[in-house]
Amino acid sequence: QVLLQESGPGLVEPSGTLSLTCAVSGGSISSSNWWSWVRQPPGKGLEWIGEIYHDGPSNYNPSLKSRVTMSVDKSKNQFSLKLNSVTAADTAVYYCARVGSTAFDLWGRGTLVTVSS
Amino acid sequence: QSALTQPPSASGSPGQSVTISCTGTSSDIGGTYNYVSWYQHHPGKAPKLMIYEVRKRPSGVPDRFSGSKYGNTASLTVSGLQAEDEADYYCSSYAGSNKVFGTGTKVTVL
Numbered sequence: 147q148v149l150l151q152e153s154g155p156g157l158v159e160p161s162g163t164l165s166l167t168c169a170v171s172g173g174s175i176s177s178s179n180w181w182s183w184v185r186q187p188p189g190k191g192l193e194w195i196g197e198i199y200h201d202g203p204s205n206y207n208p209s210l211k212s213r214v215t216m217s218v219d220k221s222k223n224q225f226s227l228k229l230n231s232v233t234a235a236d237t238a239v240y241y242c243a244r245v246g247s248t249a250f251d252l253w254g255r256g257t258l259v260t261v262s263s
Numbered sequence: 264q265s266a267l268t269q270p271p272s273a274s275g276s277p278g279q280s281v282t283i284s285c286t287g288t289s290s291d292i293g294g295t296y297n298y299v300s301w302y303q304h305h306p307g308k309a310p311k312l313m314i315y316e317v318r319k320r321p322s323g324v325p326d327r328f329s330g331s332k333y334g335n336t337a338s339l340t341v342s343g344l345q346a347e348d349e350a351d352y353y354c355s356s357y358a359g360s361n362k363v364f365g366t367g368t369k370v371t372v373l
Binding site for chain 1: 264266296298300302304308309310311312315316321353355357360361362363364365366367
């Protein structure tokens, strides 16, 4: 059974960089899947941030593209998200998810990141 | 890339049916690929895939959940509503090399 677990600081200062990691257990990150990040601001809906494949290709939400970087660490079987120049608008629950052939078929439980000084 | 449009809320009594719409454009839902999916989200929990490729159900999802699409609008129908169906539901679609979610619909079981 494949499980995803997000981790990272729960509090980030404005203008700083949000950094999260998603650990993949019970399966290999090098499988034929894309790995994605999705977020949900308080009281709002889901927003796709972007996705990455194990050997490097990535796609990012055009509205966040200038601030997002995703990477894969095969040795640790995990993938990561960096979002820079954060503001209060980036406060959200951040989920990592596996993209099955055409849909997000596996999700982590999410981690709340608050942007505040 | 704008969010797909869903009604904010929908409701039904136990045993009844409820249908949620998800409206996009020819660049996403109405595009070449039928890659529309639906997710059930109970607050505080991980979202759960309920429907993929417009109408396919993953293993373990009850056949009370069904999906369809016509033009730029996709729909999710929950038949025989049960108390545990009360949740937020989100549609999603491929949009070229990107993905987009719907605005979300809160389903209430009366």
